[in-house]
Amino acid sequence: MLRTRILAILGLVGVLLMPPTAVQAGGYPSEQGVLQLRPLVTGLEHPWSxxxxxxxxxxxxxxxxxxxxxxxxxxxxxxxxxxVPAVYARGQGGLLDVALSPEFAQDRLVYLSYAEAGDGGRAGTAVGRARLSLDKRKLEGFQVIFRQLPKLSSGAHFGSRLVFDRDGYLFVALGENNQRSTAQDLDKLQGKVVRLHPDGQVPRDNPFVGQPGARAEIWSYGHRNQQGAALNPWTGQLWTHEHGPRGGDEINIPQAGKNYGWPLATHGVNYSFLPIPEARGKTVAGTEPPHYVWKKSPAISGMAFYDGERFPAWRGNLFIGALAGRALIRLELRGDQVVHEERLLEPLDARIRDVRQGPDGYLYVLTDAANGQLLRLELRPK
Structure with a gap:
């Protein structure tokens, strides 16, 4: 027993001391040119957002x-x-997304989503906000503005991403806590996109306001484990994506009051290769089909539209991180339709947790590891 524990400790130490993923000196080929990666920060422990x-x-x-x-x-x-609030750091839980108030220059409000412990060892996603001090060393006056109820997770499928739209509403993309049927239950907040005022109050025009047995926070439902969300800069629409089971990762453009199918409709199967018990097919009447779907799951996380001027070849593209796929996915769009897909950075062999466009027009990615990195991605056109 003692020997087993010592070996386990040594193994953990080995993981923590592992060097960060090596960056390829000559760059990485792509259809638009050679990609260069500049490591900015190393030694991050499972960075998320x-x-x-x-x-x-x-x-x-x-x-x-x-x-x-x-x-x-x-x-x-x-x-x-x-x-920063205490978090439920088990399994997939912990400190998750971070977003700034649309009025950050005036109010200095920072929004966090995180896994929050409840009773009986269960947890759920929560969202809170606080002011960033002028010296940037602390959050002041942290206040929880949303809690996913009931708390049902034992460590899986928290989601979550935070997005403000052009009107200042806050969207929260949530997981279903690995409790499949709850994604269809309107009296629960699992497997939902919710829409809130910045202070957590419910907008009066949310689709289920006043409906008996339904949570007024809900915008859309029937989602699995949403770990990507972004506002389309050309249309102003919210886009989200979610993990399927074995197969069936999907992108959606959630509309008010619509049902996106999980677990009734799915392109995937259980990790055991057995069918999902509740599934009735890939498409089911009364549910919305995926906007885009992967037959083989890359395990997607993070999402960013590119509308910068620095790299014109990327303008109008959508970038998504892949965990199991260990790549950065580039999707070409024609309007809202995905017309081409390319996998970038595969030789890096790193789990890409998040991707964002910086104010300087570069793309930035986070690698999900015990010794994770913040990397800046540049394109040297052909």
């Missing part, structure tokens, strides 16, 4: 064990920022 501060003041990065850090413009990494 990032948000750029205005006026080139750096960016905030979340680490799943429960730390929020500042990366300054020179690539320096701060000590953990104070005032």
């Amino acid at each position: 990032m948000a750029f501060l205005p006026d080139r003041q750096g960016l905030l990065v979340t680490e799943r064990p429960g730390r929020l850090r500042l990366v300054d413009p020179q690539g320096g990494l701060s000590e953990p920022i104070g005032g």
